[in-house]
Amino acid sequence: MAEAAQPVTMDTIVSLCRRRGFVFPSSEIYGGLGSTYDYGHYGVLTKNNIRSLWFRAMVQERDDIVALDSAIILNPSVWEASGHVAGFTDPLVDCRTCKLRFRADQLEQANCGRKPSKRPGETPDCDLTEPRQFNLMFETHVGALRDESSAAYLRPETAQGIFINFKNVSQLARRKPPFGIAQVGKSFRNEITPGNFLFRVREFEQMEMEFFVPPADATRWYEYWVEARLGWYRNLGLRESNLRVREHGEDERSHYSSATSDIEYRYPIGWQELEGVANRGEFDLTQHTQHSGTKLEWIDPDGNRYTPHVVEPAVSIERIFVALLCDAYHEEVVGDRERVVLRLHPKVAPVKAAILPLVPRDEGMATRARALYEDLRRHHVVEHDDSGQIGRRYRRQDEIGTPWAFTVDEQTLEDETVTVRDRDSLAQERLPIAGVRAWLDDALERDWSSPQSD
């Protein structure tokens, strides 16, 4: 069934995100700003989890990778050396009739400004210019002058900030190849045709790791990182049938890359890149050595010098975010009610547990629920909800993917136990209230296998 379409549509995900405050169109009260989004409470919490799980796997749990956080506005020479000033471009055509601008390589996905049912160039009065190269870097000016000498760019990728710090880090971190430098941060691309919700946006948060290796080992490490990153997505619970690895053909690859694979996810818009893993060779360190005059190389204890090769797994938080929501989204009938449930991995879920007094106006229940909430929130992101019928409160939590709900009820007042309700199985069991914190700690450490059927 691997080729069947994703059962959930992008519109369904957009609508859930809007309704529950994961993601809003940005600047909405001012009419928005094309394909820009603001994240609400649950969106922030989910992104925080994705970021910290990546950081944990890529930095904290390894002793061969260190972290870096370079500036967004770097010295513009960096982008000359990297090739972005000359080559980070899309070909654009203008229509002299309707005045719209299109990507020359994506005319088949665009609509004519006069007859939107037609493609540009398909109607007699379309008058398209020859393609011109348009640079995707956002340009700005640093300092009080506004001329060429002050021009600078918002970084279009975090990777170059890593390469230019190779020497600093390799000396100070007392690391020798193979070792990696990992970075998380915003990058910016002035996309002419952004779209598909968070899938292609102008500002996005990258998580990139550059792994520096002896040239002879580059292929082996490239294969290692494709597998390692694929395993990471499996561990997050993404369904096997929605994941695949696709190796780029020679015509797709950057000229400096000897091999690139996309870990693809089956989004509602089809199979698309989730994460890219590239064998970038020695291109970047060589370019910066030539442009800066600083030798970016490795000298081994025997005095042999070489320029390490680089293997790069690179992904954006946004694409993981969308993949996780699509994969987790389920509509189902429970008894005589429908529910929407996000079967998110507990480590990804924005809220780990809800604490619910069954009868909020009962002072005994209210006090105990509140005390339990105030204890748990010191350790985990949890919610206290005392508003509305219990069934409605459960469904609110299901919809944001909260794995567990602890309910304080009549019996709590007698024996100091609470029920714990499982989001996926809907099973309920009783626990001593004093044991809830340890139970939750353990539950979050347990191996989790997705309860979703393929």
Next chain:
Amino acid sequence: MAEAAQPVTMDTIVSLCRRRGFVFPSSEIYGGLGSTYDYGHYGVLTKNNIRSLWFRAMVQERDDIVALDSAIILNPSVWEASGHVAGFTDPLVDCRTCKLRFRADQLEQANCGRKPSKRPGETPDCDLTEPRQFNLMFETHVGALRDESSAAYLRPETAQGIFINFKNVSQLARRKPPFGIAQVGKSFRNEITPGNFLFRVREFEQMEMEFFVPPADATRWYEYWVEARLGWYRNLGLRESNLRVREHGEDERSHYSSATSDIEYRYPIGWQELEGVANRGEFDLTQHTQHSGTKLEWIDPDGNRYTPHVVEPAVSIERIFVALLCDAYHEEVVGDRERVVLRLHPKVAPVKAAILPLVPRDEGMATRARALYEDLRRHHVVEHDDSGQIGRRYRRQDEIGTPWAFTVDEQTLEDETVTVRDRDSLAQERLPIAGVRAWLDDALERDWSSPQSD
């Protein structure tokens, strides 16, 4: 002694940061980019801790504040409404002789381009223009056109992204005033005279919270937040003698603010703003209501409408980072050796513990140290160090502020215990190796009072 100068100089901190890889000058191999910095491994870890402690105190442990993450490039109308397009300016003067540009209000801190020992205007050939207003927002262009219609700005503060989402959030989060919206993210200001290390930089990471309250309660909440934020810094271990609250005079305040206090820290450059707490009144919501046509107000259950007032605690991670390092830095003599030690709060320290095999070539010690490290790193950021004499390894950890070191030694092979060395007291005690993880968990939860003398 409150007015005595900070004993540590900014140069000392800059040097430590460079030497141990907390912070590098950015784009160093290309000659840098004035007052821009990249963070190395320990810098990233420290910033991550600051960010997550703030988020925990401001969002996770409260039920009256929710999180938001708005875009960096917003619809430019936002900055018209906020007053930044018209008024977020510094006055500049040019010297027609030396061609340099200065802040008109800071001439007494500037140097003449011809005679650097003199101030601009102090030498006969200085020929200064009248001051002109220079906007501090970085401008760029979104989309393929590069004209006025496509102009946009990098946000100079995160706060406006919160105000424009007030309606979305207040509806969806089912919150009523008093409630707050918190945001962490990069902001950008094209400072003409950046400097003093991380103290004034062109891109910085803000942590802002806008607290929306009934107008009659604004003063009370303003006072509450000044105290709450001051308490947060005390809990991080900043010395009382290096902290003070300074209320702005009427001439210093923004025209819309009825009260502003700076929580000041005694940096090596003197008392300076660490965090600002402002009573912004109804200015922002009113401005956006007028400019957007969307009513940003609160309607209480009785149908009464009002525009909430806003109390804002705002700080940058960079200023906290510098304050924490300055406060923690100590040089001392232990026995016959000098050591540099960062007495950082354990929750702020980039590395929580070091695991050290006393004799790395002893296989029994090496195996046990490695196993302990691999267990601990699943839960905390820890380091394994088997390189060099044990004293040198301790001093490396002292210098980055690691609170505890667990050493595997001869006795470990006999009784499966390790020593734990305390960074501050230098006391050593023995623990069963099997109990180290629980010991470290507990130690990180213990109340910590700074061992530093005032």
